[in-house]
Amino acid sequence: MRVGDSWRKLASSDLAVLVLWATAGVLLHTVTNSQYGFHSDELATLDDARSLTWGYVAYPPLSPFLARIAFILFGPSLIGLRLFPAVALGLVLVLTGLMARHLGGGKQAQIVAALAAAIGGVAFSGGTLFQYVSFDYLWWVAAAYFMVRLLASDDPRWCLAVGAAIGLGMLTKYTMIFLAVGIAAGFLFTPARRYLWSPWLWCGIALAFAIFLPNFLWQIRHHFVSFDFLKSIHARDIRIGRTDTFVLDQFWIATNPVTVPLWLAGLFYLFATQDGKRYRPIGWTFIIPFVLS
Numbered sequence: 001m002r003v004g005d006s007w008r009k010l011a012s013s014d015l016a017v018l019v020l021w022a023t024a025g026v027l028l029h030t031v032t033n034s035q036y037g038f039h040s041d042e043l044a045t046l047d048d049a050r051s052l053t054w055g056y057v058a059y060p061p062l063s064p065f066l067a068r069i070a071f072i073l074f075g076p077s078l079i080g081l082r083l084f085p086a087v088a089l090g091l092v093l094v095l096t097g098l099m100a101r102h103l104g105g106g107k108q109a110q111i112v113a114a115l116a117a118a119i120g121g122v123a124f125s126g127g128t129l130f131q132y133v134s135f136d137y138l139w140w141v142a143a144a145y146f147m148v149r150l151l152a153s154d155d156p157r158w159c160l161a162v163g164a165a166i167g168l169g170m171l172t173k174y175t176m177i178f179l180a181v182g183i184a185a186g187f188l189f190t191p192a193r194r195y196l197w198s199p200w201l202w203c204g205i206a207l208a209f210a211i212f213l214p215n216f217l218w219q220i221r222h223h224f225v226s227f228d229f230l231k232s233i234h235a236r237d238i239r240i241g242r243t244d245t246f247v248l249d250q251f252w253i254a255t256n257p258v259t260v261p262l263w264l265a266g267l268f269y270l271f272a273t274q275d276g277k278r279y280r281p282i283g284w285t286f287i288i289p290f291v292l293s
Helices: 003-011 012-033 042-050 063-074 080-104 109-117 121-128 134-153 158-170 177-190 189-195 201-220 225-240 248-255 260-272 277-292
Strands: none
Touching: 003 134, 003 277, 012 080, 012 109, 012 121, 012 277, 042 063, 063 080, 063 134, 080 109, 080 134, 109 121, 121 134, 121 277, 134 158, 134 177, 134 277, 177 189, 177 248, 177 277, 189 201, 189 277, 201 225, 260 277
């Protein structure tokens, strides 16, 4: 095969198409992310980034660490700082498309799935501002992707990747624990419980805990101050009425009206068809966090 033919084949591959769409998304955010000044949350993160530690009152340490890298590379640049969340969104787009491929979807299904993940409310805001939500979104999608690879290949070594994604997620936003519970439910409530006897699963759990351990020790030394802070925020939100429509708000913030039929069809496939039975644990990773939230 000639070199030119090889390059054309590579350029037309499913992965190349997804990377092209992801690059377009990153560029779109990058060229438009300097239209407004720094958000107060971004300034707070940059301030914390000046004194790196294993924990902060408002959030785990990964976001300030990335902000420190952005500041070293680009200085006080809006575009430079917000390049990181834009790239995170691009990775979400690629991983979502690859999930569709491993579930049996063709090129069109992969593109539709990837774009659906890129146009939700969280995705738009996550690619626009430097905030922990941007990277939290990436780790959730990465954990789901690794779960799909685990179930598609029946190779328990993918449990290590799942554990790494959960550990990094816990260093980004503590709500990752909801996804971890959803994954555990997926193992327990489906034939995937066979992995409970695999040493790779327990190695994955150990890896997740090892990654999160420095922040956990920081919380112990500071008497779990972050959880006191989160409880005060929750009490404030109840007092001012922000939680009155919480469930509906979570629904509309996380999705897009155009994509609702797609994920309803996905849940039907996972829970009501024989072909989807193999991947049913993925369905639980959606149901359990939604209920617990």
